[in-house]
Amino acid sequence: MTLPMKDRFDLPAGIIYLDGNSLGPLPAGVTDTVAAMTRDQWGAHLIKGWNVDGWMAQPSRVGDQVGRIIGAPPGSVVMGDTLSIKVYQALSAALQMRPDRKVVLSDSGNFPTDLYMAEGLIRHLDHGHALKVVAPGDVAAAIDDTVAAVMITHVDYRTGRMHDMDAITAKAHRAGAVMIWDLAHSAGAVPVDMAGCGAEFAVGCTYKYLNGGPGAPAFIHVRPDIVGGIDPALAGWLGHEAPFAFDPDYRPGAGIERMRVGTPPVIQLAALEAAMAIWDRVDMADLRAASIRLSEQFIAEVEAACPDLTLASPRDSRQRGSQVSFRFEQGYAAMQALIAHGVIGDFRAPEIMRFGFTPLYLDAGDVSAAVEILARILRDRLWDRPEFRARQRVT
Numbered sequence: 264m265t266l267p268m269k270d271r272f273d274l275p276a277g278i279i280y281l282d283g284n285s286l287g288p289l290p291a292g293v294t295d296t297v298a299a300m301t302r303d304q305w306g307a308h309l310i311k312g313w314n315v316d317g318w319m320a321q322p323s324r325v326g327d328q329v330g331r332i333i334g335a336p337p338g339s340v341v342m343g344d345t346l347s348i349k350v351y352q353a354l355s356a357a358l359q360m361r362p363d364r365k366v367v368l369s370d371s372g373n374f375p376t377d378l379y380m381a382e383g384l385i386r387h388l389d390h391g392h393a394l395k396v397v398a399p400g401d402v403a404a405a406i407d408d409t410v411a412a413v414m415i416t417h418v419d420y421r422t423g424r425m426h427d428m429d430a431i432t433a434k435a436h437r438a439g440a441v442m443i444w445d446l447a448h449s450a451g452a453v454p455v456d457m458a459g460c461g462a463e464f465a466v467g468c469t470y471k472y473l474n475g476g477p478g479a480p481a482f483i484h485v486r487p488d489i490v491g492g493i494d495p496a497l498a499g500w501l502g503h504e505a506p507f508a509f510d511p512d513y514r515p516g517a518g519i520e521r522m523r524v525g526t527p528p529v530i531q532l533a534a535l536e537a538a539m540a541i542w543d544r545v546d547m548a549d550l551r552a553a554s555i556r557l558s559e560q561f562i563a564e565v566e567a568a569c570p571d572l573t574l575a576s577p578r579d580s581r582q583r584g585s586q587v588s589f590r591f592e593q594g595y596a597a598m599q600a601l602i603a604h605g606v607i608g609d610f611r612a613p614e615i616m617r618f619g620f621t622p623l624y625l626d627a628g629d630v631s632a633a634v635e636i637l638a639r640i641l642r643d644r645l646w647d648r649p650e651f652r653a654r655q656r657v658t
């Protein structure tokens with residue numbers, strides 16, 4: 264299948280969408296699938312849907328679809344909850360695996376919720392753990408035999424900087440630490456091979472590059488050889504070995520099923536499952552090559568036309584995910600002006616203008632058109648208006 268495949272998305276006319284790294288657009292067919300599902304399954308079958316429509320099996324069925332994109336074997340990924348919860352589950356399991364070690368290692372480029380969840384877990388465990396946060400470039404050097412778990416987001420949400428997954432995993436394992444990768448900005452964006460890298464855990468969300476829609480459920484992957492030893496901290500009934508025995512005591516479910524917690528978001532999973540159909544026709548190596556081409560074009564054209572912006576992403580495409588960020592002191596207002604002119608990216612404090620490149624629905628013409636508009640906004644100071652400076656709740 265050649266890229267882009269714009270007809271597979273319902274994008275509004277006249278918009279150039281450079282924010283699929285934050286919320287993927289609506290794939291064609293999802294609206295109809297969700298309408299049919301609510302009418303024909305929920306509406307017609309009522310509670311029988313759990314059995315006749317396979318709702319209860321959905322979290323692992325869709326998990327296997329996500330598993331194919333991240334190189335994880337069947338039966339090693341399950342869907343549910345949000346990414347913050349999955350981070351908590353992975354980290355609590357990792358700390359149980361290394362009871363004599365007290366350090367959780369992460370980096371300052373990690374997304375705040377990952378760090379907050381770690382802090383909260385550590386505080387409530389009250390076992391003397393400490394969260395050690397180092398600069399992204401210092402992670403490998405900071406791994407030693409005090410580290411229980413290395414918990415890192417593969418692609419930095421702010422700068423797009425991408426860690427070397429194989430090298431860091433190997434270093435963690437040599438030091439006896441458990442490895443947790445957050446793939447929020449990787450799944451569907453860059454090739455990932457969980458089986459090949461051998462990390463114990465991976466987590467991620469599906470509303471970014473996987474286009475599952477706002478509030479789409481998260482995923483967790485656990486390496487098959489260790490999942491049987493996990494005693495889940497969030498021991499919910501649907502992770503029980505026999506939920507409908509209504510046993511007063513918890514017994515973990517078989518394999519990855521134990522990482523389920525409560526009732527799955529069936530309608531959101533139906534939307535995600537429909538959105539996932541596209542990936543059967545995408546070669547991740549082609550996608551990556553196209554993403555690098557678009558990103559390199561964007562960097563070159565912005566640097567030529569917008570002297571006030573400075574590149575915040577690594578210049579070497581091998582060290583970059585599928586987004587490009589630029590620093591600009593008036594970045595918030597400039598992004599608001601850009602959005603008002605039909606080019607949607609986003610802003611991350613204090614001064615990062617962030618642009619996601621998704622070759623599924625973007626081509627070189629879109630990139631040039633976006634840069635032209637950006638250059639005009641900066642040259643003519645179109646951002647310098649009170650309505651563009653006023654901060655909204657979501658940036």
Ligand SMILES: *Cc1c(COP(=O)(O)O)cnc(C)c1O
Nearest residue numbers: 345346347374416420445447468
């Ligand atoms: C987007 C993102 C999240 C969001 O977590 P939710 O619980 O889904 O809101 C968490 N971590 C990282 C690294 C992210 O990029």
